[in-house]
Amino acid sequence: MSASLGGLLALGSGYLLLLFLVALAVERHWIPTRIARHPTVYTLALGVYASAWAIYGSLELAGNAGYGYLAYYLGVAGAFLLAPVLLVPIQRMTRTYQLASLADLFAFRFRSRWVGTLITLISLLAVLPLLALQVQTLGDTIHLVTGTASPALLALLFCALIALFAILFGARHTRLHARHDTLLAVIALESLIKLTAMLALGAFALFVVFDGPADLQAWLDGPGRAAQASVIQLDPAQWRTLLLLFFAAAFLMPHMFHITFAETLSRRTLLQAGWTLPLFLLLMALPVPLILWAAQRLGVDAAEIGPAYLAYGLSESLWLQGLVFIAGLAATSGTMIIISLALSGMILNHLVLVAHPPVDQPDLYRWLRWLRRALIVAVILGGWLFYRLVGVNHDLTTLGLAAFIGMAQCLPGMLALLYWPGANRKGMVSGLTAGVLVWLAGTWVPLLSDLPALVLLPPGLETLAGEPVWYVVTLVSLAANILTLILVSLITPTSAGEQAAAEACSVDAVIRPKRLPLVAGNGEEFKHHLARALGEEVAAREVDRALSDLGLSPLDGRPYALRRLRDRIQANLSGLMGPSVAQDIVDRHLPYRRGGLEPNDDIHFVESRLEAYRTRLTGLARELDGLRRYHRRMLTRLPVGLCAFGVDDELLMWNDALAELSGIDGSSVVGSRRDGLPAPWGELLGRVLLEQDDQLYKQPVTLAGTTRYLSLHKAELEADEEMRGGTVILVEDHSEMKWLEDELVHAARLASIGQLAAGVAHEIGNPVTGISSLAQNLRYDTDEPEVLETATQIQQLTERISRIVESLVGFAHGGRHVAGRAFAPVSLDTLTDEALHLIHLARSGEDIQYRNRCPAGLEVKGDAQRLLQVMVNLLGNARDASTPGSEVTIDAAPEGEWLHLTVTDQGHGIDERVRDHLFEPFTTTKPPGEGTGLGLPLVYSIIAEHGGQIDIDSPPPGELQGTRIHLWLPLNPEHGERTDEPDPDR
C-alpha cells in the first residue's frame, strides 16, 4: 500500500466536493426537476441501506459464513417485497399524522411522550455502533492505504465535512416531514457510485484475476475447494435469525425510516421499490463472493490487512484502491448524513423539546433550525467518539450486529402497532425494556469491557449455551420482549385515547372519529388561542398554512371544518416538533367543549376518508364500499330535497335537489350546526325538528326574492349500538301546487260573480223592457223631432243594455254563443265605429288618438254583438297599454276568403314571459286589481266560434315597441272582394 496521504485526502475531499456541486446543481435547478424527482432517484436513495457494511462488512461475513452474508441483502429485500402490507400502511400513517421518525410513530400510537423518549434513547444506543462502524472503516482504510499513524484524526476531518454537508443540505428546513430533493439526489448519486464501484471490482475479479466464469468454476472445483470447505456455514436457525434482524433493519433503522417515510414520496414509488431495491441489492451483493475468491486465489493475507478489506489486496494499482476507497466513502458518508439527520430530529422532538417546551420563543423556526444543526454535529461526533473509545477494539461484524439487534427490539412493538390494536403502552414499554436490558447485557457489556456477555438462559433454552453470542442475545431478547408485551397488554387496561390511536394505526382499522365541538369558533380564534403557546406570528402562520392546506376560509365556523383544521394543525406541528409536543399544545390550547351530548361518529369524515382510500379496498370491503356509494348516490340524486342531522344538530347530508332549491352548495354547509345554516333554513329546519307532528305543510319561505311554499317531513333515526341516531328531513317544493290552488279559488270566485251577474241581469231585464216600452210609447205619442230622437236613443240604449245583460248571462254560462242567434252579415266599419263609440264613453284614455282605417263596405259573417265585444276588448287593451298622446290604429284588408283586421297600439308591449299564456284564463299584464285576465280568453273563444284566427306581434315587425293584434274572420260570401290567397300559416 503506497498511496500518499495527500493523494488520499485530495481524493476524499474531491469526492465530497463533487457531492456539494451536485447538491448545488439540484438546488439551483441546473439539473431538471423531472430528473431530480424521478422514481429511480428514490430507489437509488433507498440504497443508503448499503452502508460500509455492504462494502467491507459483507466481505468479512462472507469469509466467515459463506452465503450467510446474503442475509444482509435478502432481509431488506423481503421487507420491501412486503411493501403493500407492511410499508404502505406505515407510510399512510406517517403521512396522515406528519410523523417523521420511529419515535414519533410510537409516541403517537401509544399516546405518551415518554414512549417517544424511550424509542429515541434506544435508537441512539443502537445507532452509535453503526456510526462507529462507518467511521472505523474510514480510519482503517486510511491507515491501510497510506500507513499513517493517526487515521482517527483524518477520519474526524471527513466526519466534519460530512456534518457540514448534512447541515447545509439536510437541515435547512424546519420541518422533518418534507421531501428534500437535493439530499435525495446526492444520496442516489452515492448509491450509483457504490454500485458502479462494486460491479467494477466484481468484473475485475472475474475477468482479470480469474479468466472468466469458467475459470472461476474450475478454481472453485479445484484449488479453491479447500478454502471454501473451511468456511463454517450458518445453521438454518442462525441464518433465519440473521434474516430477521436485517428484515427489521429495513424499516426500523433511523436512516431507512427517514428515507422511506419522512421523505414524502408517492405510494406508487414505494410499491415500485418492492422490486427495484431488491434488484439494486442483488447487483451490490453479486461481486462480494467474486472479490473474496479472487483475493483467496491471489493469496492475499486476510490476517494482515483485515478480512473486511480484502478488495485492497486485489491489485497494487492506485486506481483500483482509489475505487475501493471511494465506494467505501460513498457508503459511509450517505449513511452518516441520513442517520445524523434522522437522529437529530428524534433527539430534538423527544428529548430536547420535551425537557424544554418551546414556549415564548421569539423566533421559533430559527431556534429549532439551529438546535437541529447542533444535534447533527453532536450525533456525528458521538459516532466518532464511540469509534475511538470502543469500536477500535472490535471487528465490523460485532459492531454491526450490536446495532441491528438493538433496533430489532422495536420490531414487536411495530408489528403490534400495525396488526394488534389490543397492545397497550404498558405492554409495549415493559416488553421493550425487557428486550433492551437483555441486549445491553449481551452486547454492550462485551463492547465496553472485557467481560463476557451477561445473558441468563431461561429454562428450556440451555441448549443455546454454545451458540454464537449474537444469536443467543437476539433470541432471548426478542423472546423476552414479545412475551412481556403480550402478557402485560393482556392484563392491563388500555386508555380510550390509546384505543383511538390504535385504531388509527391498525392496518384493518375501523376508524370512527367523534364529532366533538371545539371551544374556538373559527380560524381567527384558533390563531388567538394558539398564540399563547407559539407566539402571534408563528400561530398565524401555522393556522394560515393549515387553512390553505384544507382550502378553508378563516371565518368558516362549521364544527366539521374546525375539527379538520385542528387535526391539520396538530399534524403540521407534529412535523415541526414531534407528535408529543404537538399534541400537548393542541390539547391545551385548542380544547374540545366538555359536557353536552354523547359525541357521535363523524360519518362525513369517515366517508371522505373512504372516498380517498377507495382504490385500496379489495374483496368484500370493496363490494361493500360499492354498495355504500350506490346508496349514497340514490340519496344524493333523489329528486326531492333531503337533509339529515345528527343528534347534536350537525348537518350530515344536503342532497343535490335541496342544493338546487336553496341555491346553497352541500359542501359549504355539511358539517355546520343547524343554527349556523343560512337564513331561512336554520329557523325552518329547526321548526320541523321541534314539531310534534312529523311534518309542516306549505311553509311560506322567501328564496331569491320569490315566495315559495315548502312542505317538510321528518323521520327520527333511532340510535343503538350499531346505528347512529339523528333525523332525516324531506323538503318538497309545493309552490306551483299552491299557485294553482289560488287560481282555482279565484276562478270559483269569478264563477260565483257570474252567477250573481246572471241573477242581476234577470232583475235588470224587466225594468229595461219597461223603459224600452215607455220609449216606444213616447214615439207614438209625439211628433216632435227632438223627443223622437231621444226616444230612439233610449230604445237603442236599452237594446244595448239588453245585449250586455245577455252577454253577461252568456259569459256566466261559460262564454258560449247564445243559442238561437244565427250568424249574419256584419259591416266592419259599423262594428269598429260602434266599438270606438263605446270606448270613448269610458273616462280613461281620453287623450289617446284612435284612427279607424278600415275601408268601407267590408262585411264579415258573424254575431255582431259578440264581434263588438271582441273589438271593445281589443281596443280597451290597446288603450290601457298606450301612453297619453299615442295612437291606436285599426286596419283591415281582405285576404282571399278572409278579412284580415289589425289593431295596433304604440304602448309598452307585452312581456315575453306572459306572451305564450295570453289566451289562457287569468293571465294579465295589468297591475293587480285592474285586469281579470279573462278578456283575451273571451276574445279567443269568440273568434274560434266564428272559425277565425288570432295572433299577436309585440312589438310589431320594424317597430321598437307597441303591440299588433291580428284577426282573421271569414268574409261574408255574398259581399266583399276576393283579392289574394289566405296565408297558409294562419
Place this chain on the structure above:
Amino acid sequence: MYIYRIMLFLVFGGYLLSPLLMSGWASPEVAWYRPFVIWGVLITLTLWLEQKRRLDER
C-alpha cells in the same frame, strides 16, 4: 388482496426455505451463481405482481 397473499406466501415461504440456498457455497454440483439466479427470478415475479396490482387498482 389475493396478490398480497401471494407476496406473503412468497416471503414467508422463502424465509423458511432460504437455508437451502446456502448449501451451494462449496458444493461442486451447484453453480456458484445459483442463489443470485433464484433471487433474480423472485424479483421478476415481484415485478409481474406489481404490474398486476396496478391493473387491478385501475
